[in-house]
Amino acid sequence: MQADQPSKADLANKRFLVVDDFEGMCHILRDLLRKCGARQIDAVTKGREAITALSRNSYDVVLCDYHLGSGKNGQQVLEEARHQKLIGPSTIWIMITAEKTSDMVMGAIEHQPDDYLIKPLTEAMLQTRLTKLAQKKTQLSAIEAAVRAKEYLKAIALCDQRLASEKGSDPHLARLRCDLLVLTGNFEEARASYNRQLAVRDAPWAMVGLAKLYFQEARYQKARELLEQAIETNRTLLEAYDWLSRTLVCLGEWKPAEELLQRAAALSPNSVIRQQSLGEAALHCNDLDLAEQAYSKALSLGTNSNLKAAEPYLGLAKVYTEKGCQKEALAVLGRLIHEVEGHSTKLQAKAAEVRVFHKTGDTEQAKLCADALSAQIQNGTHGMPPSVTLELAESLMEIGNKEVGSQLIQYVVRNHHEDERLLSRAQDIYAKADMGTEGAELVESARHVAVEAMNHGVRLGAQGRLDEAIDAMREAHTLMPNNPRLLLNLAYMLIQYQEKNGWHHGMSSEARKAIETARRYTPDNQRCGELLAKLEKL
Amino acid sequence: MDISTFLVTSIHDMKNSLSVVNAMLEDAINQTSDHPCPARKPLDQVFYESQRITDNLLQLLVIYKLGKGLYPFDAQEHHLADFTLEATARVAQLARCRGVNISVVCAPDNYWYFDRELVLGAIVHALNNGIRYTRSKVCLWAVVKDGMLEFRVEDNGPGYPARMLENQLCSTTGINFAEGSTGLGLYFSLRVAELHQNLGRHGTTRLENGGALGGGAFVMTLP
Known part of the structure; x- marks a missing residue:
């Protein structure tokens, strides 16, 4: 046992930051750290002060209480510090809490601290954990470092090396490896890996992982069964709730999705994304009070976060519109313009205003x-985003501006010609505007334009005329800048060209950008990952 | 409002206050350790009782959350040598006060899957109990046997009374106010063990007399 005792000298040359809103606790933590051998310790009591301290000094270890009174909580401080690159991959971030909560179990890896410590803290606990974490x-x-540089294949190879040399198997590493396999489109190896895990251990993360693969392959029924089973045995497994609700939405079962999200939000109310999904489901089920509650909660959670999104504002404006509260709806959209950055934010707010005025009977405005x-x-x-564009198109059609409305719809169809849900939504809008037959033709011809432009490039590529193929794809790209299939084909041609003619900086970054844009619209597309892997191999 | 809400929030609050009390007590005790001080003995007793209350409150909270489906059960792989070190560190102060020697038997490179906080709660409780009833020694074992992890907390005290050995499976029948035993700790440990399931097997707890030190032994197995 003695050999395992960490040496106190290790901590003497590390710099510590303690963040706790209760000064008494700061003292206790300081004392504990000193007993463990630490010498350089700074302490602050507010999230804001923590950010300032982190931007001025470089810390090796941050001990941060999750609850920091009013203002940012510990999780938000961590996210902002990572977002602003105030801490690097080598900084150890330890979150301290009074009790274990669902949030600590299986959140998104990139948002997790390195460890959670549950009070009461003891010297021995701190000492062993600090040493372990440093190792x-x-x-x-x-x-x-490889993951941050987006060198996923390299990261996988490094994981393999480590897993082969470890004595105990490290489930975090195994999980990270699976995530990377999925990210690079290697679904088969990921599936095999999950199944190997499940053969020896009922590991919830492997179950959820398998279900995610089914989801990405659009096998929603299979995904649903597996996730329901996972929740049955782990009633607080939030990741499973979130994926199951997404699955249910894809199956068109909004009511069960709403109920599920309500349960998940009761377990862990502090997730912006979850509250936003709940708002969306509730709005869909016409439970306006619940929707208002959820979107409002998402907004207030976002107040202290640097990762604000437009969706909760737009959602809340819709709820107010449905309730006939024009003033409140417009106020929320006003906040959207002021509080959220992003080049299309203002347009989205203005587009939503059209809808608010129209739906509350103010057609002139x-x-x-x-x-x-x-x-x-x-x-x-x-x-x-395409859904916002279609909503605007719908309003425009309804207030009689059919020309612009129809243009918008065709733009969406061109860019998302393989997205069945958007296509049928487009048809619906035409049908509602008494343009059913005409609309069907318009949708079909917009779809045809997309397919033609694409095929032209693909044919050239197949004939080995890669230069021309790339030019054709680039030209089509200006016509439909967000079409995932086109973007991926363009990336594929660019990669092929380089495989033949050698690596080219400009082409590589053009390909990467195309893949990343495509992934934004179709995050579950296996081909995005496969092409990223090809790109990395160049 | 439901009375249980108040009970739970109060328990939570009391637990937090007691954590502060315990930290200060530990400090005070350490300050008196260099020179003879008449307040030392009662301080030790206060510290012991205060730890007991903290443990009980913690177990009550967890049992409540388990019942409501709110406890975030999370079995992960843990290094057993670290885990046993952390468990014994929790009771080190108490053992020092009472002059009890604590030892650990554990292979240096073993890992096992379990929910750290729950199992830590059960083992710390068993260690506290051992320190209370032993003559001079308590030993914590963590060994892997027949595909199960076995924790044993053994002591060289008089052992468990026959009544407890007979009734151990339905742990609530062990309530004996005269002896200060509510059965809460055993019930908690049993729940914790049973929550751990893997490939069709689940964990168990039992009480024995004898063992390597000849006193009482608390045994918890995890799949």
């Missing part, structure tokens, strides 16, 4: 708003 950091730093918008959105480079 782990050194061992894993190469892998983490809606028309004025729509006219002001038309000029900016017609050329297609507005950058609004």
Whole structure:
């Protein structure tokens, strides 16, 4: 046992930051750290002060209480510190809490601290954990660096090396390896890996992992069965709740999804994404009070976060619109413009305003708003998400501006010609505007344009005329900048060209950008990962 | 409002206050350790009782959360040597006060899957109990046997009374107010063990007399 005792000298040359809103606790932590051999310890009591301290000094270890009174909580401080790159991969971040909560179990890896410590803390506990974490950091730093540089194949190879040399199997490493396999489109190896885990141990993460693979392959029924089974045996497994609700939405079962998200939100109410999903499901089920509650909660959670999204604002505005509260809806959209950055935010807010005025019976005002918008959105480079674009199109059709509305719909169809849900939504809008037959033709012809442009490039590529193929794809790209299939084909051609003619910096970054844009629209597409892997191999 | 909500939030609050009390007590005891001080004996007793209350509150909270499906059960692989070190460190102060020697038997490179906080709660409770009833020694074993992990907390005290050995499976029948035993600790440990399941097997607890030190032995197995 003695040999395992960490040496106190190790901690003497490390710099510590203690963050706790209760000064008494800061003292206790300081004392404990000193007993463990630490010499350089700073302490602050607020999240804001922590960010300042982190930007001024470089710390090796941060001990941060999860609850920091008003203002940012510990998780938000961590996210902001990582986002602003105030801490690097070698910084050890330890979150301290009074009790174990569901949030600590299986959150997204990139948002997790290195460890959670549950009070009461003891010297022995701190000492063993600190030593363990420091060892782990050194061992894993190469892998983490590769992941951050998006060199996923390299990271996988490093994981394999470590797993082969370890005495005990490290489940974190095994899990990370599986995540990386999925990210690089190697579903088969990931599946084999999950199954190997499940053969010896009922590991919830492997169950959820398998279910995620089914989900990505659009085998929703299989995904659902597996996730329901996982929740049955682990009633607080939040990741399983989140994936099951996504699965249910894909199956069109909004009511069960709503109920499930309510259960998950009761277990862990502090996730912006979860509250937002709950708001969306509740709005879909016309449970307006619940939707209002959930979206409002998502907004207030986001107040202290640097990762604000437009969705909860837009969602809440919709809820108010449905309730007939024009003033409140407009106020939320006003906040959206002021509080969220992003080049399409203002347009999205303006587009939503059209809808608010229209739905609350103020057609004249809606028309004025729509006219002001038309000029900016017609050329297609507005950058609004497809669902928002279609909503705007719907409002425009309803207030009589069928020309611009129809243009917007066709733009969406061109860019997402393989997305069945968006296509059928587009048809619905035409049908509602008494343009069913005409609309079907328009949708079909927009789809045809996309397919043709694509096939042209693919044919050239197949004839080995890669230069011309790339040019054709680039040209098609200006016509439909967000079409995932096109983006991936373009990336594929660019990669092929380089496989033949050698690595080229500009082409590589063009390909990477295309793949990343495609992944934003179709995050579950296996081909995104496969192409990323090909790109890395160049 | 439901009375249980108040019970739970109060328990939580009391537990937090006691954590502060315990930390201060530990400090105070350490300050008196260099020179003879008449307050030392009662301080030790206060510290012991206060730890017992903290343990009980913690177990009550967990049992409540388990019942409501709110406890985030999370079995992970843990290094057994670290784990046993952490468990014995929790009771080191108490053992020092009472002059009890604590030893650990554990292979240096073994890992096992379990929910750290739950099992730590059960083992610390068993160690506290051992320190209370032993003559001079308590030993914590962590060994892998027949595909199960076996924790044993053994002592060289008088052993468990026959009544407890007979009734051990339905642990609530062990309530004996005169002896200060509510059965909470054993019930908690049993729940914790049974929560651990793997490939169709689940964990168990039992009480024995004898063992390597000849006193009482608390045994917990985990699949």
